[in-house]
Amino acid sequence: xxxxxxxxxxxxxxxxxxxxDRHHARLYRLARRMVRTSDEARDVVQDTFLRAARSPRxxxxxxxxxxxxxxxxxxxxxxxxxxxxxxxxxxxxxTPAEPEIVAPESALIxxxxxxxxxxxxxxxxxxxxxLYEIESTxxxxxxxxxxxxxxxxxxHLSVGxxxxxxxxGSQL
Amino acid sequence: xxxxxxDLRARLRDADPVAxxxxxxxxxxxxxxxxxxxxxxxxFASVGRPRPRATLALAAMLTIAAAAGAVxxxxxxxxxxTQPDTxxxxxxxxxxxxxxxxxxxxxxxxxxxxxxxxxxxETRR
Numbered sequence: 001x002x003x004x005x006x007x008x009x010x011x012x013x014x015x016x017x018x019x020x021d022r023h024h025a026r027l028y029r030l031a032r033r034m035v036r037t038s039d040e041a042r043d044v045v046q047d048t049f050l051r052a053a054r055s056p057r058x059x060x061x062x063x064x065x066x067x068x069x070x071x072x073x074x075x076x077x078x079x080x081x082x083x084x085x086x087x088x089x090x091x092x093x094x095t096p097a098e099p100e101i102v103a104p105e106s107a108l109i110x111x112x113x114x115x116x117x118x119x120x121x122x123x124x125x126x127x128x129x130x131l132y133e134i135e136s137t138x139x140x141x142x143x144x145x146x147x148x149x150x151x152x153x154x155x156h157l158s159v160g161x162x163x164x165x166x167x168x169g170s171q172l
Numbered sequence: 173x174x175x176x177x178x179d180l181r182a183r184l185r186d187a188d189p190v191a192x193x194x195x196x197x198x199x200x201x202x203x204x205x206x207x208x209x210x211x212x213x214x215x216f217a218s219v220g221r222p223r224p225r226a227t228l229a230l231a232a233m234l235t236i237a238a239a240a241g242a243v244x245x246x247x248x249x250x251x252x253x254t255q256p257d258t259x260x261x262x263x264x265x266x267x268x269x270x271x272x273x274x275x276x277x278x279x280x281x282x283x284x285x286x287x288x289x290x291x292x293x294e295t296r297r
Contacts, residue, residue, distance in 0.1 A: 012212045013209045013212045016208060016209055016212050017205065017209050020204075020205050020208055020209070021205075024201065024204070024205070025195070028195070028196060029190050032189050032190050032193070033188065033189065033190060038189070038193055038196070042196060042200065042204065045204065046204050046207060046208060049204075049208040050207075050208060050211050052208075053208060053211045053212045054211075107186075110183070110186070110187065111186070111187035111192075114183050114184060114186075114187035115187060115189075118184075129184070130184075133180065133181045133184045133185070134181075134184050134185055134188055161177060161180060164180055164184075165180060168180070168183065
C-alpha cells in the first residue's frame, strides 16, 4: 500500500490511513450489497472515509467503535442517495431503474429480481437484511453497528422479509 | 407462491454481488486511499496537542477585533459630542436592541432580535 506522502498533516494522515486499511474491505462489501453497481459502492466507501477526514473528532477510539461509526456514516450516505433518487423518480413519475444486467440466463434474471426487491427497501432496512441474512451478523451486533435497539433491528428484519417476500412472490 | 425465510436467505446469498464479482483491484484501492488521505484535515489526529497555526490565526482575529472595537468606540465618542441630544436618544433606542445568535451543528444560523419598542397589541390591530 502506498504511504501517505501527500497529506497535509502526517499524524492525521496516518490515523486516517490506518482507519482505511482496517475497514475499507469490510465497508466495500457492505456498500456493494447496498447499491446497484461496483462503481457506486466505491464512491460510497470513498465518501464515508472523506466524511471521516472532515469530522475526525466524532470518530470514537477502538476498532469496533470505529467500525460502527463508519457503518452508520455509510448507511446515512446510502440514505441520502436513496432519498434523492426517490425525489427524482417522483418528479419524473417513473418506477425504480432496473439494474444494468439484461441477459436471457435464468440465474441472472433471478439475481436481477432479487436486487430489484432489495432496491425497494429503505437503506437502513436493507442494511439490516443484508447484515443478518447475507453476512450472518447477530442481531445485537447489528444493533450496535447501526446505533439502534435490538427490537428495532428485529422489526426492520421482519418488515424487510415481508416486503421482499411480497415482491419476489409477485415476480415469480 | 410464498417465499419462505430459508428460501429468501438462499436467494439473497445466491444473488450476492460480492460473491459474483471481483473485489476492487489493489490499484483502485490505492487510488481511493490516496484520495482519502490527501483530504485529511489538519485537525484529524491533533486532539490534545496544540495547533500553532490555528492558535496564531485566533490570536490575530482577536487582536483585529479589539483594534476595530477601540477605533469604533473613539469614533462614536466623537460622534456623541458633535450631535444634539435628540439625535442621541434615537441612537440609544436603536442600540438597546439586542440580538441572540444560535447555530446548529448542521450550520443553520438563527438570529433573534429583541426590540424593546415592539408592542404585541399594536400588531393585532
